[in-house]
Amino acid sequence: MSTSEPRASYHHGDLRNALLDAADDLLSEGSADGVALRAVARRAGVSHTAAYNHFEDRTDLLRAVALRAFGRLQTDLERVAADGASTVGDIAAAYLRYATGYPRQFTLMFDRALCRPDGEEDELAAAGDAASATVRGFVAARTGLSGEELDVAALALWAQVHGLATLVVETPALKSVAPEAAEGIARALSAQLVFGRP
Amino acid sequence: MSTSEPRASYHHGDLRNALLDAADDLLSEGSADGVALRAVARRAGVSHTAAYNHFEDRTDLLRAVALRAFGRLQTDLERVAADGASTVGDIAAAYLRYATGYPRQFTLMFDRALCRPDGEEDELAAAGDAASATVRGFVAARTGLSGEELDVAALALWAQVHGLATLVVETPALKSVAPEAAEGIARALSAQLVFGRP
């Protein structure tokens, strides 16, 4: 995925994507704060100032990486939702699979520091809303709930699955569970949810 | 909480705690990566190298801050657990209250980067286990479950509450909910849990 041949011409051609790829690779390889803007540029075979032609900021770069990652999660979730036979356990498992498959990207996606300040329109927030809406639609289709009952049920599911994912990804106690096991746990946990008011 | 009088003597007396206080303050004031070791030392009125007499590392310092924060959460949870009349909703609300009250400390507590590498004994992991055990004991006492059923039920609750907390603290979509509202949501969500196999 990373292109490292020394390019022939002065101009790169598609530096923006090359930088995103490089950042993604570095993220997969090492720690999140190892993704230095300069290291990314170096890996793309370019001086670090070149990056500023495509991103405002290091934060802006990371935000773009997170956005891409959100897109991948979104398509995963939508694939599950599109299958009419899929269950709540299935979507929970898909979420977990993504988180354990791309742990650093997952944490990056929910890094508060990447949000745009103040009330500016935030692509990351929009991506989060889209994912949330997918889960919500899924719950609506399977349970027939609507209105506030649906809100509570969908948030209950999302929170549980997201919580399990972050615990598995971040916490030593749960970090050792194998990815497949994590999916199984996700199914078991979501089975503990009852949708609709008790 | 932060002591800033220029000290009279060469030796500080209780620099370790002063550094922890300073770091905690900086954490409360600004972004997490603004907690530079040098900035902490500066605030404590000491040269940055002095900090290395009390902490191995910047990571070690942050780990100690996180450990302290874990201790506070633990006492909060235990207070709730000690009250025999408290419900699952109560402990969920307490967890949420802590997370919204000390958001940056909360994220720091679950920062993977702070874990000791490899299989070294990790105080942070132990603190996490202690919190988890408290929740587990709480669920056992209220539901009478045990064994694997208890494991699943306790993890279901913890994951849900933890997930809601991280979403509220990190996600733009939910960041705007007022802390009190968040506690209410926590109660509503935990009411969607049924303990024991369906």
Add this chain to the structure above:
DNA sequence: CTCCAATATGACCAGTGGTTACTTCTCTCG
């Protein structure tokens, strides 16, 4: 009272995010 170990210091290093002034190229338009 003396000496030692703990504690604090300043000088230094490599690496980072970011800005500025400058160069190189591509591509549009007369």
Add this chain to the structure above:
DNA sequence: CGAGAGAAGTAACCACTGGTCATATTGGAG
């Protein structure tokens, strides 16, 4: 076709960070 404007690159510089080293200060044990 062949300027020349503007996009896309570069190198030099800044303030800052984490970290190490040799050195200075000091409280307290003997």
